[in-house]
Amino acid sequence: MTDHDELRLLPWSTLDGKPCFLSTDSAGGPLSRLADRTETAQLDTGAALLEHAVEVIADTETEPEELLLLTTALTNTLRDTLRIAESRGHRLPTPSTTPDGDHEEPRLPAAAFG
Numbered sequence: 001m002t003d004h005d006e007l008r009l010l011p012w013s014t015l016d017g018k019p020c021f022l023s024t025d026s027a028g029g030p031l032s033r034l035a036d037r038t039e040t041a042q043l044d045t046g047a048a049l050l051e052h053a054v055e056v057i058a059d060t061e062t063e064p065e066e067l068l069l070l071t072t073a074l075t076n077t078l079r080d081t082l083r084i085a086e087s088r089g090h091r092l093p094t095p096s097t098t099p100d101g102d103h104e105e106p107r108l109p110a111a112a113f114g
Helices: 030-058 064-090
Strands: 008-013 019-022
Touching: 008 030, 008 064, 019 030, 030 064
Parallel strands: none
Antiparallel strands: 008 019
């Protein structure tokens, strides 16, 4: 299980749009690695789409149909990105509490940031 003893939200959904979750004792199992690779691909796609969107928006001769397609693609990419952020947020370590009741700042390895 994860540090929070929760299920991992996977970066894809079922055919009817419901979220998929993974329950495992190993963060390095085959399905976890597939999810990690899928997240990376989704974020790379989002970065490329953002670059394309900047070009399309700057073009004063862009047709409304192209803007509609771009908006649809950006919406789908934003949905993927928010799912990844939610999944990764749930996997962050829980801050420990100091004797005076304050929470310590979590310390994460550089690999946690992508």
